[in-house]
Amino acid sequence: MRIDKDVIEAANERLRADHEADYAALGHKLERRGVSIDAVTRKVSAFSVAVPSWGVGTGGTRFARFPGAGEPRGIFEKLDDCAVINDLGRATPAVSLHYPWDKADPADLLAKGEELGLAFDAMNSNTFQDHPDDPRQPLSYKFGSLSHVDAAVRAQAVEHNLETVELGAAIGSKALTVWVGDGSNFPGQSDLGRSFERYLDAMKGITGRLPDDWRIFSEHKMYEPAFYSTVMADWGTSLMTAMELGPKAFCLVDLGHHAPNVNIEQIVSRLIHAGKLGGFHFNDSKYGDDDLDAGSIDPFRLFLVFNELVEAGGRLDALHPSYMIDQSHNVTDPIESLIRSASEIRRAYAQALLVDRQALRGHQDENDVMMASETLKAGFRLDVEPILARARLDAGGAIDPVAAYRTSGYRVRVASERPAARASGGGIV
Numbered sequence: 001m002r003i004d005k006d007v008i009e010a011a012n013e014r015l016r017a018d019h020e021a022d023y024a025a026l027g028h029k030l031e032r033r034g035v036s037i038d039a040v041t042r043k044v045s046a047f048s049v050a051v052p053s054w055g056v057g058t059g060g061t062r063f064a065r066f067p068g069a070g071e072p073r074g075i076f077e078k079l080d081d082c083a084v085i086n087d088l089g090r091a092t093p094a095v096s097l098h099y100p101w102d103k104a105d106p107a108d109l110l111a112k113g114e115e116l117g118l119a120f121d122a123m124n125s126n127t128f129q130d131h132p133d134d135p136r137q138p139l140s141y142k143f144g145s146l147s148h149v150d151a152a153v154r155a156q157a158v159e160h161n162l163e164t165v166e167l168g169a170a171i172g173s174k175a176l177t178v179w180v181g182d183g184s185n186f187p188g189q190s191d192l193g194r195s196f197e198r199y200l201d202a203m204k205g206i207t208g209r210l211p212d213d214w215r216i217f218s219e220h221k222m223y224e225p226a227f228y229s230t231v232m233a234d235w236g237t238s239l240m241t242a243m244e245l246g247p248k249a250f251c252l253v254d255l256g257h258h259a260p261n262v263n264i265e266q267i268v269s270r271l272i273h274a275g276k277l278g279g280f281h282f283n284d285s286k287y288g289d290d291d292l293d294a295g296s297i298d299p300f301r302l303f304l305v306f307n308e309l310v311e312a313g314g315r316l317d318a319l320h321p322s323y324m325i326d327q328s329h330n331v332t333d334p335i336e337s338l339i340r341s342a343s344e345i346r347r348a349y350a351q352a353l354l355v356d357r358q359a360l361r362g363h364q365d366e367n368d369v370m371m372a373s374e375t376l377k378a379g380f381r382l383d384v385e386p387i388l389a390r391a392r393l394d395a396g397g398a399i400d401p402v403a404a405y406r407t408s409g410y411r412v413r414v415a416s417e418r419p420a421a422r423a424s425g426g427g428i429v
Contacts, residue, residue, distance in 0.1 A: 002080065002083055002084055002087060002116075002410075003084055003087045003088060003404070003405070003408045003410060004408070005396075007404060007407060007408045008087070008088065008396070008397070008398050008404055010407075011398055011399070011400065011403060011404040011407055012393060012398060012399050012404075015399045015400060016399070019386065019389050019390070019393070019399050022385070022386040022389075023037070023386040023387075023389070023390050025386075026382075026383070026384075026386045026387065030354070033356070035354065037386075037387065040350060040353050040354065040387055041387050041390050041391055041394075043349075043353060044346055044349060044350050044353070044387055044388065044391045045090075045391040045394060045395060047091070047323075047346060047349050048091055048092060048093055048094065048323070049091060049092055049282065049323040049324060049325055049342055049345050049346075050092065050094040050095060050096045050121035050122070050322070050323065050324040050325070051082050051085055051086075051092045051094075051095055051096070051324070051325055051338050051342070052095075052096050052098070052124075052324060052325060052326055052327075053075060053078045053079070053082065053095055053096065053097050053098055053101070053102050054078075054098050054101060055325060055326070055327055055328075055329065055334055055337075055338055056072055056078050056081040056082060056085075056334045056335065056338070057071050057072060057078070057334065058071060058329060058330065058334065058421075059291070059327075059328030059329050059330050060328070060330060061330065065330075066330070066331075067420065067421035067422065068333065068334070069411060069412075069414075069415035069420065070411055070412075070413075070414035070415035070416075070417070070418050071418060071421045072418070073418060073419075074104075075097070075101075075102040075103075075104050075109070076104070076108075076112055077414075077418065078095075078102070079095060079112050079113065079116055079118060080116070080414075081334070081335055081414075082095045082116075082118060083116035083117065083118055084335055084405070084410055085335055085338050085339055085342070086117070086118065087396075087397065088339055088392075088397055088398045088401035088402075088404055088405055089339045089342050089343060089392060089397055089398075089401045090391070090392045090395035090396060090397035091342040091343065091345075091346055091391075091392075092325075092338070092342050093117065093118060093119060094118065094119040094120060094121040095113075095118055095119075095120055095121060096120075096121040096122050096123070096124060096177075096324050097109075097120060097123055097124065097167075097168070097171075097173075098123075098124040098126060099123060099124065099125060099126060099160075099163065099164040099167055099168075100126060100131060100134055101126065103167070106167060106170035106171050109171050110170075110171055110172070113171070119172060120168070120171045120172050120173045121173065121175075121322060121324060122168075122173060122174075122175035122176065122177050122217065122279070122322050122324065123164050123165065123167065123168035123173045123175070123176050123177065124164075124176075124177045124179070125160060125161045125164040125176065125177070125178055126160075127141050127145035127146065127157040127160055127161075127180055128141065128145070128179065128180060128181035128225075129141065130142070136156075136159065136160070136163065137156055137160055138156075139152060139153045139156050140153075141153065141157070141181075144180070144182040144183075144190075144195070144231075145157035145180050145181075145182055146158070146178075146180050146182060146198070146199045146202035146203060146231075147180070147182040147195040147196070147198045147199040147202070147231045148182070148198070149198075154198060154201075154202045157180075157202060158202050158205045158206055161176065161178060161206045162206060162209055164176060165206075165209075165210060165211070165214065169211055169214070174213055174214055174215065175214060175215045175216070175217060175278070175279075175322055176206070176210070176214065176215075176216050176217065177217045177219055177252055178203070178206070178216060178217065178218060178219065179219040179221065179232075180199070180231065180232065181221075181224075181225045181226060181230075182195065182199065182226065182230070182231040182232075183195075183223075183225075183226020183227075183228070183229050183230035183231050183233075184226055184228050184229045185226060185227050185228050186228055187228060189228070190229065192229055195231055196231055196237070199231050199232070199241075200241065200244055200245075203216075203218070203241065203245055203249075204244075204245060207245045207246065207248055207249055210248055214248065215248050215249070215250055215278060216245065216248055216249050216250070217249075217250050217251065217252035217278040217279060217322070218232060218238045218241045218242055218245075218249065218250075218251055218252065219232065219238070219252040219254060219257070219281070220232045220233060220234050220235055220237055220238040220251075220252075220254075220257055221233070221254070221257040221289065222234060222257060222258060222259055222289075223288075223289075224288075224289055234258075235251060235253070235267045235270075235271065238251040238252075239251055239270075239271065239274060239276055242276045242278075243274075243276070249276075250276050250277065250278025250279070250319075251271050251276050251277060251278050252278050252279050252280070252281065252322075253267065253268060253271070253277070253279070253280050253281070254280070254281035254283070254289075254326060255280070255281070255282060255283055255284065255285070255294075255301075255302075255305070256281075256283045256284070256285040256288070256289040256290060256291055256292075256326075257281075257289055260287070260288070264301065264304075264305060265301070265304040265305045265307065265308045268305055268308045268309065269308045269312075272308070272309075272312045272315055272316060272319065273315075275315075275318075275319065277316075277319050277321055278319075278321060278322060279321040279322030279323060279324065280305075280321065280322070280323050280324065281324055281325070281326035282294040282302075282323070282324065282325050282326065282327075282341065282345055283325070283326050283327045283341075284296050284297040284298060284302070285297065291326065291327050291328035292327065292328075293327055293329075293332075293337045293340060293341045293344070294325060294327070294341035294342075294344050294345055295341065295344030295345070295347065295348065296340075296341075296344075299344065299347070299348065300380060302344065302345070302348040303348045303351050303352060303379075303380045305348070306348040306349045306351070306352035307352045307355060307376065307379075309321075309349075309352065310349075310352040310353055310355070310357075311357065323345070325338060325341050325342065325345070327341060333411060335405060335410070335411070336402050336405060336406075339401045339402055339405065340402060343388055343401070346388055346391070347384055347385075347388060350384040350387050350388065351379045351380050351382060351384055352379060353379075354378075354379045354382055354384070355375065355376060355378070355379035356375055356378070356379075359371075359375050360372060360375045360376060363375055
């Protein structure tokens, strides 16, 4: 079912001459600035981002979900689709699993990953919905999980997270991402202080039983499904949590989990300073937590985030953050969206690498506002597509991965093999 290498090679051959000319032209332009295009390309090639297993299915709103053709029916077909994304884009060699959605025998998961050339990134637990078919989770999370007033529900949520860690450890994962929907919809519904204290106590029960080489990421979200108060509402709460939980605990930044116009790149800078930046969930938003394709709405903001990451240098290297895409694909082919998003994330990284940092610092120190701004934007304005294409090409991928994907006919083939899914009510895959 995967993409035939001959299809990729044929697609590349049609574009090779133009690509070589574009790469050479950009190389000459960068050389005048004292920058080696090949050195930048090597750095871009080394940067990878994980794809979410749930992202290869069609997402949905609170009102409806409209299934796409050839949707994967389980984790192994999800992994097939994830392998196609990496075959073409060569930027996504790891997959992040969601438990219990992706529950399977660890030996089978490892074998499938080896077959497809995929590794496994951070694990994601699920206590934001009930699991009536899981005998280990008979209690409801309707009124919370790790912060629930009932100690039995909290204990169940803790054990579920530890089960997630157990599966992850068996397949080579080294981190657990914890996001909970705990909160309240009405003032007075929940004691704001006590609910946070219960959450911290439960998180300590998880963190204290992590393997020695594991990390735990606390993920904040301003709202939804709790619209008045959310237990993990913002980066400050996440940082407080990570500080209290100790050296294994870090903060995860989802680009959509902020109020409109919040300065996310400043949050990133602060978390680096605190030594608590654990990683990212990349997506984009227009109005709220829209989970749109990364870079599709505000590519400049994505660039500004990477500007802070590149500026951090060795401080960031010491944190070795985890990078993952987290999107909901309601009207596009998920494979195409994830290919494009991985490319846009690399684009922002390449642009940030091309900022003249010595000149930028000089203008900043001289309070030359205009030239500091222009120096930063000069990196953003550069068309780095030839660098992204060369990184893909050198790794065996496609110069134009979406075009090669469409030429391959993969979606038509899997649609003929996988029964059509029924339309349903709201919710994500």
